[in-house]
Amino acid sequence: MANFDLMRELQTENGSKLVLLVMDGLGGAPLQADGPTELEAAATPTLDNLARDGVLGQTIPIRRGITPGSGPAHLALFGYDPLEFQVGRGVLEATGVGLEVGDGDLAARGNFCTLDGDGNIIDRRAGRIPTDEARPIVDRLASIEIPGLKIQLRHVKEYRFALVMQGPGLQHEIEDTDPQKTGVPPLPARAMTKTSEPAAALVQTWIEAATEILRVEPKANGVTLRGFSTDPRLPKFPEIYGLRSACVAVYPMYRGVSRLVGMQILDFDGETPEDQFSTVTENWDNFDFFFIHIKKTDSRGEDGDFEAKAKVIESVDAALEILLNMHPDAIAITGDHSTPASMRTHSWHPVPLLLWSPRNMRPDLQTRFGERMCEVGGLGTLPATDVMPIMMAHAGRLQKFGA
Amino acid sequence: MANFDLMRELQTENGSKLVLLVMDGLGGAPLQADGPTELEAAATPTLDNLARDGVLGQTIPIRRGITPGSGPAHLALFGYDPLEFQVGRGVLEATGVGLEVGDGDLAARGNFCTLDGDGNIIDRRAGRIPTDEARPIVDRLASIEIPGLKIQLRHVKEYRFALVMQGPGLQHEIEDTDPQKTGVPPLPARAMTKTSEPAAALVQTWIEAATEILRVEPKANGVTLRGFSTDPRLPKFPEIYGLRSACVAVYPMYRGVSRLVGMQILDFDGETPEDQFSTVTENWDNFDFFFIHIKKTDSRGEDGDFEAKAKVIESVDAALEILLNMHPDAIAITGDHSTPASMRTHSWHPVPLLLWSPRNMRPDLQTRFGERMCEVGGLGTLPATDVMPIMMAHAGRLQKFGA
Numbered sequence: 001m002a003n004f005d006l007m008r009e010l011q012t013e014n015g016s017k018l019v020l021l022v023m024d025g026l027g028g029a030p031l032q033a034d035g036p037t038e039l040e041a042a043a044t045p046t047l048d049n050l051a052r053d054g055v056l057g058q059t060i061p062i063r064r065g066i067t068p069g070s071g072p073a074h075l076a077l078f079g080y081d082p083l084e085f086q087v088g089r090g091v092l093e094a095t096g097v098g099l100e101v102g103d104g105d106l107a108a109r110g111n112f113c114t115l116d117g118d119g120n121i122i123d124r125r126a127g128r129i130p131t132d133e134a135r136p137i138v139d140r141l142a143s144i145e146i147p148g149l150k151i152q153l154r155h156v157k158e159y160r161f162a163l164v165m166q167g168p169g170l171q172h173e174i175e176d177t178d179p180q181k182t183g184v185p186p187l188p189a190r191a192m193t194k195t196s197e198p199a200a201a202l203v204q205t206w207i208e209a210a211t212e213i214l215r216v217e218p219k220a221n222g223v224t225l226r227g228f229s230t231d232p233r234l235p236k237f238p239e240i241y242g243l244r245s246a247c248v249a250v251y252p253m254y255r256g257v258s259r260l261v262g263m264q265i266l267d268f269d270g271e272t273p274e275d276q277f278s279t280v281t282e283n284w285d286n287f288d289f290f291f292i293h294i295k296k297t298d299s300r301g302e303d304g305d306f307e308a309k310a311k312v313i314e315s316v317d318a319a320l321e322i323l324l325n326m327h328p329d330a331i332a333i334t335g336d337h338s339t340p341a342s343m344r345t346h347s348w349h350p351v352p353l354l355l356w357s358p359r360n361m362r363p364d365l366q367t368r369f370g371e372r373m374c375e376v377g378g379l380g381t382l383p384a385t386d387v388m389p390i391m392m393a394h395a396g397r398l399q400k401f402g403a
Numbered sequence: 404m405a406n407f408d409l410m411r412e413l414q415t416e417n418g419s420k421l422v423l424l425v426m427d428g429l430g431g432a433p434l435q436a437d438g439p440t441e442l443e444a445a446a447t448p449t450l451d452n453l454a455r456d457g458v459l460g461q462t463i464p465i466r467r468g469i470t471p472g473s474g475p476a477h478l479a480l481f482g483y484d485p486l487e488f489q490v491g492r493g494v495l496e497a498t499g500v501g502l503e504v505g506d507g508d509l510a511a512r513g514n515f516c517t518l519d520g521d522g523n524i525i526d527r528r529a530g531r532i533p534t535d536e537a538r539p540i541v542d543r544l545a546s547i548e549i550p551g552l553k554i555q556l557r558h559v560k561e562y563r564f565a566l567v568m569q570g571p572g573l574q575h576e577i578e579d580t581d582p583q584k585t586g587v588p589p590l591p592a593r594a595m596t597k598t599s600e601p602a603a604a605l606v607q608t609w610i611e612a613a614t615e616i617l618r619v620e621p622k623a624n625g626v627t628l629r630g631f632s633t634d635p636r637l638p639k640f641p642e643i644y645g646l647r648s649a650c651v652a653v654y655p656m657y658r659g660v661s662r663l664v665g666m667q668i669l670d671f672d673g674e675t676p677e678d679q680f681s682t683v684t685e686n687w688d689n690f691d692f693f694f695i696h697i698k699k700t701d702s703r704g705e706d707g708d709f710e711a712k713a714k715v716i717e718s719v720d721a722a723l724e725i726l727l728n729m730h731p732d733a734i735a736i737t738g739d740h741s742t743p744a745s746m747r748t749h750s751w752h753p754v755p756l757l758l759w760s761p762r763n764m765r766p767d768l769q770t771r772f773g774e775r776m777c778e779v780g781g782l783g784t785l786p787a788t789d790v791m792p793i794m795m796a797h798a799g800r801l802q803k804f805g806a
Binding site: 006400 | 430431432433437440461465466467468469470471472473474476486489491492495496586630646657709741743745746748750751752753774775779783784
């Protein structure tokens with residue numbers, strides 16, 4: 001019996017409130033062997049109080065040694081085994097900016113690139129063209145029409161956009177057109193299977209029309225498409241856990257994953273932890289579960305800025321009282337993966353986890369929220385997919401299994 | 404390859420003796436965050452000696468976050484994945500009071516209830532009618548005869564009894580007749596499948612005869628039946644591990660589960676730890692494996708009596724020398740699940756585990772048997788189904804896997 005069946009069978013409604021607070025890329029590493037990690041270096045009095053009264057552990061997002069992308073890492077936190085439930089990059093990108101991807105629709109992630117006079121790529125990201133400049137270019141591509149298809153296009157950020165095609169027989173087994181290097185032209189849209197040949201041909205038609213429109217652009221005069229995919233038809237999170245579920249995230253990607261699993265996406269102004277936590281408090285009565293996504297821990301990790309990543313953590317800590325004042329029945333604070341500033345990228349390292357509940361805690365010996373204490377925390381080392389069942393238990397939302 | 408296949412392939416006979424000592428509901432929780440758990444509060448010099456020379460860990464009975472019932476929790480300790488091997492409540496109840504449930508027999512758990520003049524349930528447990536009053540009522544129901552069936556009935560406790568029907572074609576896919584609420588009549592015995600319709604009709608016949616007999620009763624004037632099930636035909640424990648296996652338990656439920664996996668049930672007088680341990684010593688030469696079940700840790704936990712639960716643990720500790728004097732080759736001391744006195748019920752928290760053997764130990768850093776030391780013990784956090792293989796290894800009963 002899979003975890004989901006267990007959750008469906010054992011869940012019970014009791015009016016409790018659950019909060020999953022994800023600091024993206026939270027896990028870090030020390031700059032020298034005996035130094036602190038970013039989380040250990042940060043001054044986090046409120047998190048440390050929760051750590052003292054709560055219980056720590058560390059999660060394995062995918063499998064040991066595997067560095068997760070953001071999509072699978074979040075699916076794992078939501079309880080979906082990321083090897084069983086795979087979501088295409090195109091779908092993630094499209095749903096992330098609010099495009100609906102229905103069953104049988106074809107979604108792709110698009111990049112603007114810069115081509116030379118021979119049509120070879122000289123910059124795969126079109127000089128990281130600013131959002132202000134890129135947006136009107138995307139609008140111009142929206143004029144492309146292909147008979148029998150409904151085509152939706154939306155700008156994402158800088159050189160990135162999302163494409164969704166709707167129409168009959170759009171098989172999504174199509175290879176990326178991004179050659180992953182410069183000095184060569186974009187690849188044609190090639191079908192991986194016989195049945196996806198018609199779709200590949202339609203995509204190629206679109207690419208050629210787009211390239212024609214982009215000829216006049218100094219930087220964004222070419223496109224590549226990748227991550228062709230369709231609606232993965234994931235089981236729905238609110239149904240699995242019996243939780244009215246809301247997502248409070250700034251970045252499209254995380255809103256997209258949340259939408260795919262059936263959470264309601266809350267709109268709000270601002271982008272600080274205070275803004276996000278206040279959004280939770282304003283919507284407190286309407287939901288049972290809040291997923292809050294803090295992006296900047298990951299961003300500063302990818303910048304390689306150890307101090308700045310620690311500061312982001314401190315800013316979350318400083319705002320945390322806003323959440324705690326709502327008296328959640330269970331709160332899990334963790335990352336989706338590690339992004340050590342020393343590595344400037346996602347990593348495979350386990351992810352620190354803090355679980356706190358006002359009731360039924362068995363506190364461990366640990367007194368601060370940090371990697372080394374999480375490694376010897378009372379929850380042990382656990383798959384990220386187990387975080388939701390543990391929260392559900394602490395919130396009193398799971399009945400006994402068997403007599 | 405499942406654990407069982409590994410055990411069957413690698414087991415070897417060497418005359419060693421294994422003891423699995425289960426204190427039901429052993430895991431606890433502190434009354435305040437920085438206080439001790441029941442086990443940590445108990446004075447347990449002998450257990451602490453074993454902890455110092457042995458190795459600690461904590462088990463997950465079912466899955467993280469899942470609160471186990473007693474049946475699945477014990478199956479897990481015996482090495483059976485409780486999600487793969489599910490035993491119906493009727494079978495557990497019946498075997499627990501010594502009724503045999505053969506392949507194709509139909510077992511159910513029965514409750515007396517109180518009906519009003521319109522036949523609606525006003526008390527689902529017949530006022531928790533005392534055992535002394537209920538037992539003769541069960542005897543009167545034993546007079547019901549249905550042609551072609553052998554019917555066995557046995558009182559369990561208070562308002563509860565067990566029913567086993569033997570006869571041809573008794574499919575067990577029958578819905579519970581307990582509506583789980585008052586103000587409505589008991590449900591009829593409804594077949595879930597076409598093939599179980601004849602059995603459902605026979606059950607309904609029995610219910611109507613019983614209700615007729617019970618008309619004169621002031622409290623127990625109705626019955627509900629649930630957990631219809633048959634012999635789960637579990638693989639047999641003695642064969643899987645190559646161990647002549649005995650159960651030393653006071654309570655029917657645990658004797659029942661042990662019988663279902665093929666252990667021999669030892670009868671004995673008394674119910675103290677001393678009585679149980681002495682029963683082991685008296686039977687030492689006739690078995691290779693002893694499962695000893697101490698109930699009262701769980702009972703005092705369910706009472707919410709922290710001090711009394713700690714005292715039960717102390718009484719086990721005080722008697723433990725009786726067992727140790729027999730020089731077991733491996734002894735595992737653990738619970739089937741947690742029952743924190745603060746919660747007065749089973750919980751999902753991991754369960755402390757102590758493993759000791761006179762040989763080939765790799766002791767960890769831990770020096771006392773308690774939850775917080777078990778959390779950082781040398782065995783880590785492990786599924787309960789791994790306890791038997793670890794014991795088998797320490798007893799020298801497993802050969803090398805592969806060359």
